[in-house]
Amino acid sequence: MSETILVAIDDRGVATVTLNRPDAHNAFDETLIASLTEILQNLEADPAARLIVLTGNGPSFSAGGDLKWMQRVAAYTQAENVADAAALGRLMRTLNLLAKPTLARVQGAAFAGGLGLVACCDIAVASEQAIFCVSETRLGLVPSVISPYLVRAIGARAARRYFLTAERFTALEAKRLGLVHEVTSAQQLDATVERLAVALLEGGPGAQARAKRLIEEVADRPIGDAIVDLTVRVIAEARASTEAHEGLTAYFERRKPSWRR
Numbered sequence: 001m002s003e004t005i006l007v008a009i010d011d012r013g014v015a016t017v018t019l020n021r022p023d024a025h026n027a028f029d030e031t032l033i034a035s036l037t038e039i040l041q042n043l044e045a046d047p048a049a050r051l052i053v054l055t056g057n058g059p060s061f062s063a064g065g066d067l068k069w070m071q072r073v074a075a076y077t078q079a080e081n082v083a084d085a086a087a088l089g090r091l092m093r094t095l096n097l098l099a100k101p102t103l104a105r106v107q108g109a110a111f112a113g114g115l116g117l118v119a120c121c122d123i124a125v126a127s128e129q130a131i132f133c134v135s136e137t138r139l140g141l142v143p144s145v146i147s148p149y150l151v152r153a154i155g156a157r158a159a160r161r162y163f164l165t166a167e168r169f170t171a172l173e174a175k176r177l178g179l180v181h182e183v184t185s186a187q188q189l190d191a192t193v194e195r196l197a198v199a200l201l202e203g204g205p206g207a208q209a210r211a212k213r214l215i216e217e218v219a220d221r222p223i224g225d226a227i228v229d230l231t232v233r234v235i236a237e238a239r240a241s242t243e244a245h246e247g248l249t250a251y252f253e254r255r256k257p258s259w260r261r
Contacts, residue, residue: 022058
């Protein structure tokens, strides 16, 4: 495991993944991208991990792409450039589609690709000191790989402004736009993350994974026969599942279900 990323799993199954390049504002290059993708895939397969908290060491959450890496990439051939960009695309898609709940703990600046990481997480909590910026156009670049996730989070209208102006905006503005769910003081950030982690641990892992997939299946689609049929099948399958049997039995027996420790 790369020292640029730290991973710790507590006895409840809360896996904290910490970007650990504070001197570089947790900017990512090809090595960090590959490492983080592998870590997320491993945590998804690890039964000891119930949920993932993504955060950063130091004053920044993540400044996005490392500029030295960007400078190297500029000299790549077209094929090399596509392959390199595809690795970043895999990271974002892996985080976005992870079956387990994901929670971004944004303690500082989140720029460019760092915003992509936030948008790909299920829940995002930011310190009131955090600042945000879709900074790519000021470098002559385009926020392309992160755009599907960021536009989903903040909407096309807000994207038109912030993609083009590359203005910095506050945590409160990020909340208003829908990028983050809660804004708290720096002192209360960990307590807020813990409160949400406790809530996430209450749910059945299988039900949470299916609920996440269901969002992908129904979002932005017309409510026609296909969607209604899908939702009918999903609830019918859930009702017949071992996890639902355990959850309902535990409720009537006034005990914790097996997934709650």
